[in-house]
Amino acid sequence: MTVDASRGADAPPELVQLLTPEGELVEHPDYEFDLTAEDVKSLYRDLVLVRRVDLEAVALQRQGELGIWASLLGQEAAQIGSGRALTEQDMAFPTYREHGVAWCRGVDPVKLLGLFRGVNHGGWDPAEHNFHLYTIVIGSQTLHATGYAMGIQRDGAEAATIVYFGDGATSQGDVNESFIWASVFNAPVVFFCQNNQWAISEPLEKQSRIPLYRRASGFGFPGVRVDGNDVFACLAVTKKALQAAREGQGPTLIEAFTYRMGAHTTSDDPTRYRLETELEAWKLKDPIERVKAYLFKNELADQEFFDRIEAEAAELGKSVRTRCLEMPDPDPMEMFEHVYAHPHVLLAEERAQFADYLAGFEEEVA
Amino acid sequence: MTQLTLARAINAGLRRAMEEDPKVLVMGEDVGKLGGVFRVTDGLQKDFGEDRVIDTPLAESGIVGTAIGLALRGFRPVCEIQFDGFVFPAADQIITQLAKMPMRSLGAIRLPIVVRIPCGGGIGAVEHHSESPEAYFTHTAGLRVVACANPVDAYTMLQQAIRSDDPVIFFEPKRRYWEKAEVDLEMDLAAAMPFDRASVVRQGSDVTLLAYGPMVKTALEAAVAAEEDGRSVEVIDLRTLSPLDTATIFDSVRKTGRCVVAHEAPVYSGLGGEIAARVTEACFYHLEAPVLRVGGFSTPYPPSRLEEHYLPDLDRVLDAVDRTFAY
Ligand SMILES: Cc1ncc(C[n+]2csc(CCOP(=O)(O)OP(=O)(O)O)c2C)c(N)n1
Ligand SMILES: [Mg+2]
Secondary structure (H helix, E strand, O other): OOHHHHHHOOOOEEEOOEEOOOOOOOOOOOOOOOOOOHHHHHHHHHHHHHHHOOOOOHHHHHHHOOOOOOOOOOOHHHHHHHHHHHOOOOOEEEOOHHHHHHHHOOOOOOHHHHHHHHHOOOOOOOOOHOOOOOOOOOHHHHHHHHHHHHHHHHOOOOOOOOEEEEEEEHHOHHHHHHHHHHHHOOOOEEEEEOOOOEEEEEEEOOOOOOOHHHHHHOOOOOOOEEOOOOEEEEEEHHHHHHHHHHHOOEEEEEEEEEEOOOOOOOOOHHHOOOHHHHHHHHHOOOHHHHHHHHHOOOOOHHHHHHHHHHHHHHHHHHHHHHHHOOOOOHHHHHHHOOOOOOOOOHHHHHHHHHHHHHHHHHHHHH | OOOEEHHHHHHHHHHHHHHHOOOOEEEEEEOOOOOOOOOOOOHHHHHHOOOOOEOOOOOOHHHHHHHOOOOOEEEEEEEEOOOHHHHHHHHHHHHHHHHHHHHOOOOOOOOOOEEEEEOOOOOOOOOOOOOOOOOHHHOOOOEEEEEEOOOOHHHHHHHHHHHOOEEEEEEEEHHOOOOOEEEEEOOOOOOOOOOOOEEEEOOOOOOOEEOOOOOOHHHHHHHHHHHHHOEEEEEEEEEEEEEHHHHHHHHHHHHHHOOEEEEEOOOOOOOHHHHHHHHHHHHHHHHOOEEEEEOOOOOOOOOHHHHHHHOOOOHHHHHHHOOOOOO
């Protein structure tokens, strides 16, 4: 069964779902549920922890410690499900909202805060965790992921690339070009589109007349729509697409049908363009609650387990906060670092002049 | 007279242009219900409808490319690019098509398109939200490039840009969006200063300080501070970046004998270089010192916690003013 009637009359028909919002397993002809109790508990833990990190970041922004934050609230299952499908050799290319995927790749959440706090523009080495830098320019990274996948292909490596983007991004030329390149070169790349229904204030209808996953067929590769709030389905669908890519079967477009439960960013005011009732409806499909319900109903976890995860989340939130506050402001001279690989006379000259200029103030004070 | 912020003044300018000419359209990302991320287009869709205030798909090349098509059909589109750093996907359409098509048609085609771009830093934003890309466009023949610095100019220059039959890249100083001034909404546009003219915003006799967009306010503050040191600074708001109003600039420099250009964009290959060369050529025998430039460094725009060091501030402008007296 692909469709779950509980999703309501307006539910998209072709949705892959393995776990209903009520926490019931459903069968699917193409995707198997093969997780142990331990697997599920560990997914649950990830979901809860990334939501906690996100919450803390929002609070830090409110208190002026971050300039802005793009919340992943509501998209935890799409990110944890797809993120956990990756092997260590696979490479991920995120937007600016993939905090959950970063978590799965082993990136310290505090590392993500640097960009939002304004102390750096990313500042991690993508090769360390096979997790590329956040990309703010909408859609650009889809081409990078495709090129990276072409590299994997030429290396004969047993790996794939996954690239994240939003529903709005599907309108960009770069994204459409990446579909073409991936298709023509049969590149091992999975296009993971989180359709959270909104691109800032613009609903999906402003970007597409057809369900996004169906775009893939025109480019010549498979497209799948998965319940983006179902971590089991996201994991299963992404695993299969990545495996196909690794085995030389080329790209897949996955549309994770989900919802941006928060504002676009902390600078946004969604009351100007969308109804509160929409949010209420999606709250019933919460990605975390259904896993909790599943664990409870099947007596796979007791209250002690949930309490323990809560405590761990609280601890993580505290640690993220403390370490965010400890993040030093960069030294002004750092501006001139890392711009080029080789010495650069113009930059060297400007650096020296600026150092002199700053020193002038110290002399004045002295 | 009405007290308006710069953002509201642009809103009022758009509104008046749309009332006066049914062919004027507004198009861009989130310009409808949201009213744009800076609320510049607030309320316009409600009053003029979705056919005239268009929430576009998320594609800047598409915004400018379809605006060209609309213009070919007789419309006057005003495109909003959400932030400076996002004009680049549209750069192809702007540079290869918008700028050149009229000339290729031997003048048969006119493309009265305005591309509005909030520009510059100082708002503590993440990367691509604080850039000053004007030189890419001043380097492109076929475009007019202007920058407003205050609510009155925002109101008048935008309407003049919309009335212009040439494509206009219209820069708005985003960190000044909330600055207020009295604006006469009934003003006769024909009587207002044309948008291809610079304006002397403070008279002075010792040194000419040229600025535009967000730096005009800084330049005026620097002039006040310099006065305390006994230096009389003449401040010119360039307003038009392509073409430059060189007559106004040269008149001033011939009077003062000194010239400093300040902009947020990197000094290297920036507009200041062009101005310095022209002033040197035209005013050589009047100059007491070389033309000096103050601006951004040859680094990507830094993370926001460092932007105060990157952006030319009062001290760096004054430092340059002082240095013109050291020759
Ligand atoms: C090229 C470009 N244009 C505009 C923007 C401004 N912008 C930032 S996020 C966004 C909406 C993105 O929507 P979507 O792709 O659905 O991703 P979501 O934010 O919903 O995750 C826009 C227009 C940008 N970052 N890059
Ligand atoms: Mg979206």
